[in-house]
Amino acid sequence: MIRLGLDGVTSFSNIPLKLASYLGFAISIVCLGYAAYVIAGKVIYGYNLPGWASLIVAILFLGGVQLIAVGILGEYIGRLYEEAKKRPLYIVDQALGAVEERDESEPR
Helix, strand or coil, X not given: CHHHHHHHHHHCCCHHHHXXXXXXXXXXXXXXXXXXXXXXXXXXXXXXXXXXXXXXXXXXXXXXXXXXXXXXXXXHHHHHHHHHCCCCCCCCCCCCXXXXXXXXXXXX
């Protein structure tokens, strides 16, 4: 049942791909804020745990950049997929006054 729900969400929209991009941007911004906090902590209070802060900042920032890249690639592939389906933008159910009336006995 969970698999069916996930298929329903991911098969008919590009929203999960957009969420990956937004999450990547959010993680990168939070990481840059944390890097500023660590630098301020070092300058103002002299607090320093060698290697830990730079490692965490690097890991978080690169993780955010990877999520952004995955989101961009996913958006591109999602748009290609939508175009490859060749579905019309809309379906006309009935024409009013623009087309001559057809005989209903004619096959469509």
